[in-house]
Amino acid sequence: MYHTWMRYFTPSPVHHRLGLVCLGVGLQHGTLPAVGPRTLDHHVAVIVHAGSGWYATPDGTRHPVAAPALLWLTPGTAHHYGADPDTGWDESFVDFTGPAATTYTELGYIEPAPDRPLVPLADTAAARAAISRIARAARRGNPLLEVETSAAVHELLVALRRARADTDADGDPVLQALARDAFLPLSVAEHAARHGMSPAELRTAVRRGAGCSPKDYLLGIRLGRAKELLAATELPVAAVARRVGYDDPAYFSRLFTRRVGTAPVRFRHQQGRAVPGGWSTRIPDPDNPPLVSGTG
Numbered sequence: 001m002y003h004t005w006m007r008y009f010t011p012s013p014v015h016h017r018l019g020l021v022c023l024g025v026g027l028q029h030g031t032l033p034a035v036g037p038r039t040l041d042h043h044v045a046v047i048v049h050a051g052s053g054w055y056a057t058p059d060g061t062r063h064p065v066a067a068p069a070l071l072w073l074t075p076g077t078a079h080h081y082g083a084d085p086d087t088g089w090d091e092s093f094v095d096f097t098g099p100a101a102t103t104y105t106e107l108g109y110i111e112p113a114p115d116r117p118l119v120p121l122a123d124t125a126a127a128r129a130a131i132s133r134i135a136r137a138a139r140r141g142n143p144l145l146e147v148e149t150s151a152a153v154h155e156l157l158v159a160l161r162r163a164r165a166d167t168d169a170d171g172d173p174v175l176q177a178l179a180r181d182a183f184l185p186l187s188v189a190e191h192a193a194r195h196g197m198s199p200a201e202l203r204t205a206v207r208r209g210a211g212c213s214p215k216d217y218l219l220g221i222r223l224g225r226a227k228e229l230l231a232a233t234e235l236p237v238a239a240v241a242r243r244v245g246y247d248d249p250a251y252f253s254r255l256f257t258r259r260v261g262t263a264p265v266r267f268r269h270q271q272g273r274a275v276p277g278g279w280s281t282r283i284p285d286p287d288n289p290p291l292v293s294g295t296g
Contacts, residue, residue: 048067049091070121229243
């Protein structure tokens, strides 16, 4: 016996310009019938919340699936899978498509089959919450359906990336160490040496954890801090450059302009607002914002 609930959507061309659209959602449990062999023209994330089963690669090899786990069904790749015929499993699935899927794949959020179609997860709570939002949005006549479900697919991909069993709850230790040392005037090779790694090993680790090169990862952190200093302090641009790891202010200005799209001085003019004492580094609690007393 099994239970199945599903909805399918047909987003309009204008909704496709959101970059990622939801094509369908389903919640199933029990001794479900096997799926495939088949090939689709879009992505599907199949999340197994409880139970066990199997997944067959295109060459016919069967791999055991034990919850919690994620199955990636990617366009153009044959897939075949099913729940254990005796015990079944608890499954959710989301169909989606759009050009942003390519970017998520490049960043490592989506594992392109046949590279790694089966991904062990630590838990599925956050993924289930995102899928529940899609299911609630799927009510008949919802005028916000396509936008709500598109936003939830983005949320789902982030939740699945964070829930991987091979990812520490506090984040990748290599990325944490790079972020800690980001403002030191070190080359990528020197960062690698500090971690007992070759530059190639560091590149592999960072690309797997952050979806980009070590240089881009460090640059993002440096420029983010530079923006904060430019917007919230009156430090000269040369001082800001030194604070974020650049001894040559002219090089910093060229780099900032190329990546941000505007020069540091102009960015300050557009965004700047002096904050006595600087910005707080403490992340506020959205549920308990600090009280601000009026002046009359």
